[in-house]
Amino acid sequence: MTEMLSAAALAHAVRAGRLTPADIAERCAETIRAQEPQVRAFATLDLDGMLARSREAGLAERPLAGLPIGIKDVLDTAALPTERGSPLYAGYLPATDAAVVRMALRAGAVMAGKMATTEFAFMKPAATRNPRRHAHTPGGSSAGSAAAVAAGMLPLALGTQTAGSVIRPASFCGVTGYKPSFKLIPVLGLKVFAWSLDTIGLFGAHVGDVAFAAAAMTGRDLQPDEESEAPHFALAKTARADQASPDAHAALEAAAEAARKAGARVTEIELPPEIEASDEAQGVIQSYEAALAFADEWDRHREQLSDMLAAYLADGMTIAPETYDAARRTARRGRHALADLFAGYDALLTFSAPGEAPEGHASTGSPMFNRLWTLSGAPCVNVAGLTGASGLPMGVQVVGRFGRDKATLGAARFLERAIAAA
Structure with a gap:
């Protein structure tokens, strides 16, 4: 399998003049062409756009130095469809980018495409295969994001986690997954599943890569100090x-x-x-909030939801408000x-x-x-x-x-x- 790409090392090479953003985009495009037919990490792939944007002036001076990035397909993008893993949103083009997408682009990232997700980031599997062994799941719901980084197709990808959708696929695919503190990254423009839980995270080859990318996107001091005591x-x-x-x-x-x-x-x-009692509380909170978050899809488009999601939402509707409040x-x-x-x-x-x-x-x-x-x-x-x-x-x-x-x-x-x- 192709070697994973270090975002921090590539950005350093760009700033040192050893590589250009276009060089990196070409390398990613070559790997995508070779790996994507088997891995199926992308919901929408925009190689031509990625290559064109990588040649724009000034990228090398920005914090992310023109690195290609994948965007999980529950995050809004105005330039590419946001289909959310559901036929209900086939071809849907939002009017604006999600806040985190705009943060990444302002920092100098180049969007490669939208990454495959389970239906509305729930449990119905995406078509993505685990690049370590195609017969195995890459995990969910950020399947495409984790798989693309593991396959060496991209140095960075955005994912989301409501229960375990950054950490689990990162473990299954052998990459670093970082779920930040709640609300560190704004969720505006994310298709909400459970507003008390939804968190946007990052995938990269190593811990230093996700720390570098999170710092570049948020403007915060997140990169660990080289000299620090053993924890x-x-x-x-x-x-x-x-x-x-x-x-x-x-x-x-x-x-x-x-x-x-x-x-x-x-x-x-x-x-x-x-602390242990919170595990059961998480399930109550997620179910109750999902039933409300998908009220419109349930009321007007129920036939386009999978049986798995429909059954889950129906169960969520049986949770009394006082039960939800007790879980909180x-x-x-x-x-x-x-x-x-x-x-x-x-x-x-x-x-x-x-x-x-x-x-x-x-x-x-x-x-x-x-x-x-x-x-x-x-x-x-x-x-x-x-x-x-x-x-x-x-x-x-x-x-x-x-x-x-x-x-x-x-x-x-x-x-x-x-x-x-x-």
Whole structure:
């Protein structure tokens, strides 16, 4: 398989005059032509537009230096259709770009196309295949975004996460996935699934690449310092640890041991019950909000929804407002308990997914090890570099304190380097 592209290294090469944005776009186009027929990462591909835009003056001086980027197809783009993985929106052209798309373009990114997504970022699989092994799922719902980076087609791609749709596909495809703190990246122009949970994230080859891109797009200081103390990790397997495969347990233990050898402290803990209770609350909140977010599609276009989504929305309509409000209170208590927990640790270390990418394409896998952290609003990073028994990637997840994204990315980069050195 083609080697992944480092966004930070490519941008540095452009600024040093060793490459031009057009050189990088040509390289991406060549790989896309070779890989896309099998991987099917794109919902809409715009190679001609990408190549033309890469030749525009001034790109090399902008923060993203003309790097090609993929946009998940639940984010609005005025220049390309936004079909949201649904026949209901076939050919739909929004009047404006999503805020995050405009942020990326202002920073000097060049849009390569829209990335395949599950239906409305829910569970009905996209056509995308895992580039590591085509017979296996790439995960969901940001399937195309993760797969394109893993296949070396793009250095960067945008995804979204409501339950586990950045971290899980990143683990399955062997790339870095970064879900920022809730609301760090504005969600204006995103087709909402659950407004209390939806978070826009990034995919890249390495932790340094997503940190570089997030800093370039937001203008924030998010790139980890080179000189920093070894972190103190809390190893938290959660109450669902018995549902993780032996491969997932082995990967988590290997990551913890690598961190220890590199000088980090790793302390295994049990999460307080106030935090664990948030896992069930996430499901209630997501279902209730989705039933309202899709009220128009349900009332006027129900026949164009998949049976899977229609059944889910119908269940969401049965949730009473007081049940939803109680779940929100549970979530608030869980967030406060998590903040208290971080008084003693720099980051949590836990599973990214229950195991390797499942074989077949009927399912995108389970977000059971992601829901809790999405609800918390905490920054999360899938750290790649480990493999399961069959040779497929196995990621581990670093979770940080809300609003401390730079420190979380720093802990993730420390772990990434520790794994590589082990």
